[in-house]
Amino acid sequence: MKNLDSVFAAYVIGWAVFFVFYITVARRTATLRTEIDRLKNSLPAGSKK
Amino acid sequence: MTKRLLLGVVALVLVIASAYASFYIAPEERTMGVIQRIFYFHVASAWAGFSAFLICFVANLLYVWRRDQKYDWLGVSAAEVGLAFTTIVLITGPIWAHPVWGIWWTWDARLTSTFILWLLYVSYLLLRTLVEEPDRRALLSSLFGIFAFLDVPLVFGAIRWWRTQHPSPVIMGGANSGLEPTMKAVFFFSAFAMHVLMVFLVLERYNVEKMSDEVDVLRRELETA
Numbered sequence: 001m002k003n004l005d006s007v008f009a010a011y012v013i014g015w016a017v018f019f020v021f022y023i024t025v026a027r028r029t030a031t032l033r034t035e036i037d038r039l040k041n042s043l044p045a046g047s048k049k
Numbered sequence: 050m051t052k053r054l055l056l057g058v059v060a061l062v063l064v065i066a067s068a069y070a071s072f073y074i075a076p077e078e079r080t081m082g083v084i085q086r087i088f089y090f091h092v093a094s095a096w097a098g099f100s101a102f103l104i105c106f107v108a109n110l111l112y113v114w115r116r117d118q119k120y121d122w123l124g125v126s127a128a129e130v131g132l133a134f135t136t137i138v139l140i141t142g143p144i145w146a147h148p149v150w151g152i153w154w155t156w157d158a159r160l161t162s163t164f165i166l167w168l169l170y171v172s173y174l175l176l177r178t179l180v181e182e183p184d185r186r187a188l189l190s191s192l193f194g195i196f197a198f199l200d201v202p203l204v205f206g207a208i209r210w211w212r213t214q215h216p217s218p219v220i221m222g223g224a225n226s227g228l229e230p231t232m233k234a235v236f237f238f239s240a241f242a243m244h245v246l247m248v249f250l251v252l253e254r255y256n257v258e259k260m261s262d263e264v265d266v267l268r269r270e271l272e273t274a
Contacts, residue, residue, distance in 0.1 A: 003084040003148045010087045010141040011068065014094065017140070018246070021133045025253050032260035039267035044274050 053252055060249045063242035067093070067235075075235040087145040089239040092220075094137045095163075097243035101131030101251065102170070102201050109194035112187055121187035122258035123251075124194055125177060130250045132170045134243070139167060150214065157213035162204045169197035 071089035078085035108124035111117070142160070143153040154160065173193050180186035208215050219228050220236070228236060 002082060006144050006148060007083055007086050010144040011090060013140050013144075014090055014137045017133055017137050018250075021130075021250065022253070025250070025257060028257045029253070029260065032257065032264060035264050036260060036267065039264065039271060042271055043267070 053249070053256070056245070056249045056252065060242070060246040063245050067239040067242040070235045070238055075232050076229060078232075081149055084145060084148050087141050089236055091138060091141040091145060092236065093239040093243040094134045094141070096240050097247040098131045098134030098138060099201055099205070100244060101127045101134060101247050102166075102198055104251065105131060105194055106198035106201075109191040109198075112191040113195070116184075116188075118183070118187065118262070121183075121191065122255055122262075124191060125174070126251050126254035126258060128170050128173050128194065129254055130247055132167065132174070133250070134247065135163065135167045135170070138163060155214045157215050158207040158211040159204065159213070159215035162200060162207045166197075166200045166204055169200055173197055 067089065071086050075086065075089065077083060105124045105127035108120045108127060112120035112124060142163075147153050173190060176193055177186055177190050180189055208218055220233075227233075
């Protein structure tokens with residue numbers, strides 16, 4: 001089928017953009033979660049939420 | 050399973066189903082052939098991007114009015130997601146255009162206004178990196194976001210007001226436009242799937258802002274403890 005490779009490229013590139021965006025957000029979330037846990041553990045016992 | 054994760058699974062299932070429908074359920078367009086199937090991804094992404102920018106615009110207005118940091122978090126989250134969708138529009142458009150028009154790009158009204166829209170939201174995000182003080186950053190970026198959204202109706206109207214290279218609208222395009230019923234159903238399903246994905250990504254990104262704020266609060270508590 002003519003141009004099927006172009007359709008395939010459009011979908012693959014499009015999904016790659018979403019995938020990269022989601023991975024970036026997920027990595028930032030994981031880093032922040034680690035930081036929150038570290039900071040909570042550093043707080044004196046009486047002031048922990 | 051959290052609600053956000055459940056929404057992510059639903060979004061994934063919907064976008065896979067919409068891709069299947071675009072290839073196997075929608076009939077082949079007579080003039081353009083298989084390349085027209087990009088339409089279901091390209092236009093659905095554009096609509097989801099517009100909706101994300103609308104969320105950003107409303108959040109920006111609410112921030113200016115209420116000065117609540119949560120609206121700033123929502124604004125930046127929706128702007129980033131809208132930018133991702135617009136990037137897809139700007140990539141898939143030329144891939145579709147090349148075999149049909151014989152060119153990758155032309156400075157026609159729709160293409161140019163979409164590119165300007167992309168640049169405006171890149172500027173919105175860059176502006177945020179230049180201002181350190183949170184309240185000032187939120188106010189300046191909200192005001193810029195309100196201004197940036199003015200380009201959205203321009204992009205929407207460009208193919209209605211100026212007849213240049215980009216095809217005239219097939220949805221909401223007036224009496225002489227329209228889509229074959231199956232194509233129309235597949236398109237609206239794809240647009241719905243993209244909107245669910247957009248909402249999921251905005252919520253995920255909003256969570257990053259919320260957690261960043263929690264880190265700042267904990268750091269302040271630690272300094273004063």
